[in-house]
Amino acid sequence: MKKNFSSRFNLSLGSEYFITDYEERFKSSDDFARNSGYGDQLWAGFVESDIFFSNRLPLKLGVRGKFSGLIEDFTLSPRPSLAYKSSEKGQFSLAYGDFYQTPTKETLRYDSSLNFEKASHYILNYQF
């Protein structure tokens, strides 16, 4: 969903929902059997806005919320980024973002008590 409030401000938002049901049944030729797996329901939503302080200085503000039924944790990740147009073709941008990731199924299938893994990004970019 997207809405333009003015030429200087707009807002977009969205949401997603994933259902995971992972199951592995192992049975060897000598009848040794072992099962492993997990189930998860993951909901995520975001709000994002472009704010133009001027034509040369836009700010993108985003927030992403995430809830996992398996991990039983709600996380909120701020993701701002600021750009500055330094010349006709050149621009700088500075961005920060938190990211939460569900552990891989290789580990989660044996231990479903694990928590999200977290990454924080700091990025400086220049191009012309």
Added chain:
Amino acid sequence: MSDGNTFRAEAYYKEYGSLVKYNTKIPRIDSNFNNFGTGYASGLDIFWTDNKSIKNLDYWVSYGYLDTQRTLKKNTIIILFLTTSLPMSAQNKYTDGMQRAPQLWGEQKTTLASNLFERIAMAEEYNWLPYHYAALVNTTASFGESDKKILTQQLEKAKEFNDIAKNLSPANPELLVMEALINTAWIAFDGATYGMTLTGKNTQLYQKALQLAPKKPRVVFSKAEWDLGSARYSVRIPPPIARMWSELWNFSKPLKMTPRFTQNGERKGRKG
């Protein structure tokens, strides 16, 4: 791009936390998992394209530099290009603690020593050795103890620590001997009650330990002592034997051990 060339440079720093760690090569059903991993990645990417300077030529040049590290199982660290002093200080803390705890033990401050080993064990999540020592401190403390309540507390604690150690390092002869020693303490305390069930168990434990480490002095000595004494373990372990046990682990010299050990405990034993 439209008028011929593009230059892009990006510098980044990414910090990772709550990474999943496990104590085996690949994740397995019996692995210990936790979320204590950390890491970072920092780098610089440079990108250049040009299709106007030379006629009929479109070329791209890019360069990437990345410096990254993360903690894996047992605090091993992958390092590219750069080292850090952080893991060193963690190691020193361990070494300090591993010297302080036996010192406390030598001063008969068994509870303090046990608590310190326990704390080291918590910090060294995948290292079986501190748990093993915590079990040993509690077991030897029970030798000669006549109050059943205190003795039960000590031996149950010892068993609990030893079980955690066994979980971290299966098929470790040191831990089998330790388990047998805990059983011996029970038999010594009350042979009539515990002798029947635990004597057979100990014989099995020593046999298994000897199979795993036929030349390890502590295993050989413990088994010999058990074979000699199992018939007469209806009496208390006399203090000289209790002392001999402590001396066998000989803590008079500071421990020179690094936090990394082989899983089966084979190479860590001190000579003599």
